[in-house]
Amino acid sequence: xxxxxxxxxxxxxxxxxxxxxxxxxxxxxxxxxxxxxxxxxxxxxxxxxxxxxxxxxxxxxxxxxxxxxxxxxxxxxxxxxxxxxxxxxxxxxxxxxxxxxxxxxxxxxxxxxxxxxxxxxxxxxxxxxxxxx
Amino acid sequence: xxxxxxxxxxxxxxxxxxxxxxxxxxxxxxxxxxxxxxxxxxxxxxxxxxxxxxxxxxxxxxxxxxxxxxxxxxxxxxxxxxxxxxxxxxxxxxxxxxxxxxxxxxxxxxxxxxxxxxxxxxxxxxxxxxxxx
Amino acid sequence: xxxxxxxxxxxxxxxxxxxxxxxxxxxxxxxxxxxxxxxxxxxxxxxxxxxxxxxxxxxxxxxxxxxxxxxxxxxxxxxxxxxxxxxxxxxxxxxxxxxxxxxxxxxxxxxxxxxxxxxxxxxxxxxxxxxxx
Amino acid sequence: xxxxxxxxxxxxxxxxxxxxxxxxxxxxxxxxxxxxxxxxxxxxxxxxxxxxxxxxxxxxxxxxxxxxxxxxxxxxxxxxxxxxxxxxxxxxxxxxxxxxxxxxxxxxxxxxxxxxxxxxxxxxxxxxxxxxx
Numbered sequence: 001x002x003x004x005x006x007x008x009x010x011x012x013x014x015x016x017x018x019x020x021x022x023x024x025x026x027x028x029x030x031x032x033x034x035x036x037x038x039x040x041x042x043x044x045x046x047x048x049x050x051x052x053x054x055x056x057x058x059x060x061x062x063x064x065x066x067x068x069x070x071x072x073x074x075x076x077x078x079x080x081x082x083x084x085x086x087x088x089x090x091x092x093x094x095x096x097x098x099x100x101x102x103x104x105x106x107x108x109x110x111x112x113x114x115x116x117x118x119x120x121x122x123x124x125x126x127x128x129x130x131x132x133x
Numbered sequence: 134x135x136x137x138x139x140x141x142x143x144x145x146x147x148x149x150x151x152x153x154x155x156x157x158x159x160x161x162x163x164x165x166x167x168x169x170x171x172x173x174x175x176x177x178x179x180x181x182x183x184x185x186x187x188x189x190x191x192x193x194x195x196x197x198x199x200x201x202x203x204x205x206x207x208x209x210x211x212x213x214x215x216x217x218x219x220x221x222x223x224x225x226x227x228x229x230x231x232x233x234x235x236x237x238x239x240x241x242x243x244x245x246x247x248x249x250x251x252x253x254x255x256x257x258x259x260x261x262x263x264x265x266x
Numbered sequence: 267x268x269x270x271x272x273x274x275x276x277x278x279x280x281x282x283x284x285x286x287x288x289x290x291x292x293x294x295x296x297x298x299x300x301x302x303x304x305x306x307x308x309x310x311x312x313x314x315x316x317x318x319x320x321x322x323x324x325x326x327x328x329x330x331x332x333x334x335x336x337x338x339x340x341x342x343x344x345x346x347x348x349x350x351x352x353x354x355x356x357x358x359x360x361x362x363x364x365x366x367x368x369x370x371x372x373x374x375x376x377x378x379x380x381x382x383x384x385x386x387x388x389x390x391x392x393x394x395x396x397x398x399x
Numbered sequence: 400x401x402x403x404x405x406x407x408x409x410x411x412x413x414x415x416x417x418x419x420x421x422x423x424x425x426x427x428x429x430x431x432x433x434x435x436x437x438x439x440x441x442x443x444x445x446x447x448x449x450x451x452x453x454x455x456x457x458x459x460x461x462x463x464x465x466x467x468x469x470x471x472x473x474x475x476x477x478x479x480x481x482x483x484x485x486x487x488x489x490x491x492x493x494x495x496x497x498x499x500x501x502x503x504x505x506x507x508x509x510x511x512x513x514x515x516x517x518x519x520x521x522x523x524x525x526x527x528x529x530x531x532x
């Protein structure tokens with residue numbers, strides 16, 4: 001079978017997307033009500049066969065960035081990473097503070113950001129595709 | 134009438150968009166309350182005159198992908214495909230599990246993803262344009 | 267003052283954006299509760315000095331498209347067009363039916379789509395930038 | 400260490416994004432209920448080392464634009480700017496009126512727009528990446 005007859009399904013097994021992604025509106029809601037916990041997720045898809053090593057930087061309004069938090073997404077896998085779980089040398093993203101996120105990957109990936117807010121009794125959802133540079 | 138005078142309306146009858154689309158944040162809420170059922174939709178528009186054959190792949194966090202679920206969108210039609218309806222050899226997307234979606238089409242289409250969540254008593258909506266590669 | 271010294275503010279007075287925009291997930295919620303009415307809006311910004319003439323086409327799942335609904339957005343103005351107000355020869359978009367929207371403009375514009383849903387007692391919001399082709 | 404060995408983290412210290420961003424759907428909800436105030440934010444990330452000077456223009460449906468509101472985002476910082484706080488010569492964006500936003504920056508930045516609406520008793524969230532031109 002020649003290259004021109006590559007089956008439609010196999011074309012999806014290559015790395016896809018971009019190496020650098022930005023989410024300007026990060027915020028971990030400090031409160032939750034009801035059965036669902038307020039949270040944010042950085043949702044990553046790695047379409048390729050090789051693991052992607054992500055370096056996540058967090059920018060704030062009034063202090064130096066928190067840089068170089070490392071996460072791995074295996075090949076042909078997705079990971080929905082809770083921002084509250086990110087940690088470097090014991091430091092985490094503070095809750096209730098506006099911040100921004102950049103993700104640098106060594107393999108092309110696609111990233112979407114979603115937030116679930118249950119601060120008031122019922123839930124609210126927002127989601128954006130991250131911005132690739 | 135020459136090509137340079139193509140009426141504004143007719144320009145829309147060509148295939149438009151991209152052949153490969155990605156939605157990293159897929160999730161079928163396991164619970165519903167009230168009159169509306171929690172669900173997700175992959176909303177596809179086929180602007181062209183010929184049917185589009187979609188091959189949908191589902192990626193997970195801890196298992197091999199579920200690949201090659203086929204759907205068709207006729208020419209000059211939209212389809213809002215419920216992810217819970219996708220099926221291949223009796224296998225469906227499990228509820229309550231984070232996953233990611235890729236859609237490969239043989240004709241250029243445009244894809245948006247929306248989720249309605251009624252897990253808590255009132256509804257929440259989120260929507261993103263899928264990411265074209 | 268030369269071209270290279272064009273003030274930052276004046277650069278925004280040119281037409282900006284794209285001539286063709288797509289919104290695959292259209293839906294007019296049939297019900298409303300509380301003080302806010304369920305609705306969708308096609309939000310258009312015309313940064314240029316000349317009026318933009320929009321031709322809006324509506325695609326359905328099981329019937330021929332409803333084509334060529336005309337709206338105008340004056341220069342240096344925005345319009346947030348309610349989809350329920352669109353009309354051609356007495357025909358309107360039916361409520362409670364999945365559909366898709368394309369907008370063709372004769373001047374570059376930028377388009378965002380937002381939906382407010384008050385079907386259940388509290389409100390839900392979703393918004394996407396339309397997809398430019 | 401040569402250029403080809405630039406550490407992954409340092410690549411993020413350059414200016415990133417675009418100089419002109421558009422948000423067609425602006426709206427400051429006039430009412431709030433519960434503990435959270437209805438508001439909109441223009442969320443800006445400046446990845447570079449130098450301060451970005453933003454000039455923000457507001458477009459309306461039936462009057463001339465309100466132009467040239469200036470804000471600054473320092474290098475390696477984010478700012479989540481409340482639209483209700485924008486002001487020029489004593490003039491502010493009126494509440495309850497549809498409008499559109501453009502942001503012109505002298506340094507590449509990335510911009511996301513989010514709205515929290517608590518008009519009805521519970522909250523609703525929407526968010527979009529602004530449109531770069």
